[in-house]
Amino acid sequence: MDSPIVWNITARDGEARTGILRTRRSEIETPVFMPVGTQGAIKGVRFEWLESELDARIILGNTYHLFLRPGVEIIRNLGGLHKFSTWNRSLLTDSGGFQVFSLTDLRKLTEDGVEFRSHLDGSKQFLSPEISMEVQAALGSEIVMAFDECTPGDAGFEATRKSLELTSRWALRSKDRFEKLQEEGVDSGFLSEQDALVGRSLSEPPAVGGGLRRIRDTDPAIASNDKLQPPATAGGSDLSGRQALFGIIQGAGHLELRNESLEKTVGIGFDGYAIGGLSVGEEKNVMYDVLEFLAPKMPVEKPRYLMGVGTPEDLIEAVGRGVDMFDCVMPTRNGRTGSAFTSRGKINIRNAKHAGDDEPIDAECRCSVCERYSRGYLRHLYQAGEMNAAIMISHHNLAFFLDTMRRVRQSIKSGRFATFRSEFLSKLRENDDARV
Ligand SMILES: [Zn+2]
Secondary structure, three states: OOEOOEEEEEEEEOOEEEEEEEOOOOEEEEOEEEEEEOOOOOOOOOHHHHHOOOOOOEEEEOHHHHHHOOOHHHHHHOOOHHHHHOOOOEEEEOOOHHHHHHOHHHEEEOOOOEEEEOOOOOOEEEEOHHHHHHHHHHHOOOEEEOOOOOOOOOOOHHHHHHHHHHHHHHHHHHHHHHHHHHHHOOOOOOOOOOOOOOOOOOOOOOOOOHHHHHHHHHOHHHHHHHHHOOOOOOOOOOEOOOOEEEEEEOOOOOHHHHHHHHHHHHHHOOOEEEEOOOOOOOOHHHHHHHHHHHHHHOOOOOOEEEOOOOOHHHHHHHHOOOOOEEEEOHHHHHHHOOEEEEOOEEEEOOOHHHOOOOOOOOOOOOOHHHHHOOHHHHHHHHHOOOHHHHHHHHHHHHHHHHHHHHHHHHHHHOOOHHHHHHHHHHHHOOOOOOOO
């Protein structure tokens, strides 16, 4: 039977691995960093930049935010999140669970699901595994996440066990509803075999609707993105055109419970596996210990996704422990506050020492911001409250994260990941004037 996604390992170096993930909408090299598009947009960075210079192949959408605003009906009626937003490459949507559970005072948890108050207007809302799957089908993402309870990083053993057992029951319910929705054909991102990516000619991207096609026909800048579509694969389509579903492993910092959650989740069977509940306030070494313990036990042939992580250092350390996929709001969130990631650590553009600085944010970065603008100019824009400062630093930060992953993949392919890791990390620590 055709699968919704295909992932093949292309190289290994220690626990680190590179691979190619094919979805119905793009070909993605792993390890990959996925920019976060909370409200259906990457804050401050237009899709045109993500498609061309930054070449992001997959981004995140947030179920919780889109569910509350503009609401599922509107997005469904406008043809799903791809068509609505015009983002034509892969989308991964989270389940909404993480955001709901961040609203500690605003929720009521039952076996059935979670009742909460909208942070927008205080209205009473309800999310369950079934509703989360329905929302994600309406959004039409390529990768859907199971609905889970995100256990706080400092939860005790018994509380964590209870939580992961609930997560496991919810995972089963997520999968049941997900499969029915796929059979019913309500996934708004569905691509028929003719439209699916694989087997298509290089010059013709998958259609997301008339609007985008119209722009593509007339705008050479957008039409030129076609070159970024992956090459057609010989032998016709082996993708089903449907959505993929990932399961989530919880268990906080308790290794025994991580193992239990892993067995339960793999027992249900998913297209990929995510590690949840890390980078939620626990110590850094807890995260590294959990990854070191867990990743080698996860199915080798499925992509491993570490949710919500992290700093450039975290990404490198996690890749070294066998993780393939990442997402984090940090590049754009930090960008908005004037904090830039560089190959020699973070800098804060607000710092007075940058006022007369003619150097780019990062002399080693080849992004269009670093090619053209100086730290002094960007600092001036930031101090003057010009929105271009946030836009340009966010752009550079995403370029830095995506380029770092490119270099990571290169080092794994050439069998020198360990050297790359130690050189990259020691350089990163040289000049950190704004540690996270
Ligand atoms: Zn740059």
